[in-house]
Amino acid sequence: MTTTRRKFIQQSIAAGAAVSLGGGISARALARAAQGQAAKPLHILILGGTGFLGPATVDAALARGHTLTLFNRGRTEKRTGKDFKGEERVTRLFGNRDPLKHSVDEDPTSPKGLTQLEGKSFDAVIDNSGYYPRMVRASATLLAPSVKHYVYISSISAYADTLTPNNDESAPVARLDDPTVETMGEEMKNYGGLKALCEEAAEAAMPGRVANVRPGYIVGPGDPTDRFTHWPVRADMGGTMLAPGSPDDPLRFIDVRDLGAWLVRIVEDTTTGLFNACGPETRARWGDVLQACVDASSNKPELVWVDAKFLAEHGAPPGSLPIWLPPEGEFAGFHTWKNDRARKAGLSFRPTADICRDTLAWFKSLPPERQKRLHDRIAASPEKAVLEAWKAAKG
Template sequence: MTPSRRQFLQFSLAAASLAACAPSMRALSGEERSSAPAKKKILVLGGTGFLGPAFVTAARARGHELTLFNRGKTRPELFPDVEKLHGDRDPNKGEGLKALEGRKFDAVLDTSGYYPRMVRASAELLAPNVGQYVYISSVSAYAKNDTPHADESAETATLADPTVETMGKNFENYGGLKRACEEAAEKALPGRVANVRPGYIVGPEDRTDRYVYFPLRFEKGGEMLAPGSPSDPMQIIDVRDLAEWLVLLIERNTTGIFNAVGPEKPWTMGEMFAACKEVTGANTKLTWVPGEFLLKNGEDGEGALPIWAPAFGAYAGMHLRSNAKAVRAGLKFRSPVVTTRDALAWFKSLPEDRQDKPRAGLTPEREAELLSLWARAQGQQGPPAAQGG
């Protein structure tokens, strides 16, 4: 299936979120405390968006030395005591990568590579002076989403024009570009690359508002449209869990391709709403509207419902990627209830005018329209849908 704009919005990382993330570290286990890592010098390409700051916080908590390379335009006030180098990922713009010439690092985390020419430029420049290159890709690098439990060996997306440097009108090039960036890094540093493919990255400081829409709406009460069915799968990963695991990959010099999706065990829309209820205490009435009906009424992957996808057909595997390889490599997950609680608390800490302008989710008008359409359809075709809360 050709990646759509919706897939880009679902799986894009730092470029889709301009917010910084400053999470607290999860308490280390006794085993982790007893195996203090050797201090490493780590270069972050980016570092001031969403995942980048979470990684910087996690890496510094483990005693590593960080250097950030970016244009200095997004949140330049972050981490005043961390070394910052300015330039451009495009070597043909301004000073380009000049600030990186001759610099040596143990590892590189690339959170901002979207075009293979630019990833190739940084990877080739750094190759003689770094031991490991960790590239943040995306599950959009896969060609299709129709196979549940597909692992890292699944078919990947391709580009009709390998030189293209636009996402395309509907972001149809996004997945192919991500895969081409992976290949560019691996070609420059064969055997020294970890290509990490996250799905939905959520949690505190996620300024897309995709995930927080659900607890926010649930807390308001009344009748709420619940998409699909309680058994529809949902995969998310807390930005803090991803960041801490990336630090671990660098500490262990781990390479390869990994699906960074969670939780560890399959999670469902029903369980997600149960988390919303536990966090908010609201007695919201859920009306489950089948995916087929939503597709017929405009919520077909380009609509307002965030994160959810139909659990059938071309989308059957979208929320069921295998994470077994990443778990074996040490990826751990905090409870989705904790992620839900912390994401909601963060959103409520924002200024009121920002809270009044959520960036994702059904508007009250659109939700009411869909619920009305579903109620009329049920009146014509059979009994009302089962409710749950």
């Protein structure tokens, strides 16, 4: 694996592990009201639930009339503020995904491991906090006798490589030399292989009752990584804006609200199997995505398209700019994964224009110091130097 590939996987880890740093309660309440009720209310356990994807899933489940229990260490919510206190249909349990550890490391009296889940029964589990197979195996094994359905949130990084365009769920998964490793390794090199092993651990504990969901980039309001957010925010800054690659380059991403709603629907339908949770319905054109960012902005920038070869020669190799990758070489298939199976199971996608608009509006609602973090990152990007070199080269 090349250094570039490892760097990009390191960026990808946040798609599943990230925590949200904001979000409007009133907007979430309005979104709930717009959704219909499920035919049968369920009791759903979410392992995690207070970061980025978790709250979107909770909102969707509450909108459908379900009752939830959130199991986690109680740490992430202190950063995100999403503890769902006051929600009558949300119960909180605490512990640690590692059966050997307490929810609070320095407090041996805090709940240990999965003990607060013992003796509990649920209609379904959504596991969005499982990163090591030993821990996924522990939770799935404990819950197998009292749970009908297990939904594990994996990652598109579970695949062995992205060399081949237009692959589906039958593509080979990543493998580790040591399947017992419990560190992500240098530049997150173990992440994909660990996700694949977690999928297998869940299926082994609950054969035929598991949905393994492999999202790509999860984006939208609340995204703490600023990867997709970079582009509508940069567009809103106006001026001359670098547009890397070609307008025809492919792109895959999914709004966190669409993914959260679909997770609830597959629980309602007891859907099982492997799924690439990548949007849009047909993969996006990079040029259309950047144009949607421009359209959402207040200060319309001028897009200057610079090809991948020139970028690499002038300090902007693949992975140095967020989200975009040239569809060639080791990245030929990165943004071309097929999503037919997930769409047949009900996954749907909102317009890219809505995602760009909502993401920019959310970003502008954040505290100034939080906004400064991304503004500083944009200022430190290779954009300015590349544009100057491009202008000089073109005379």
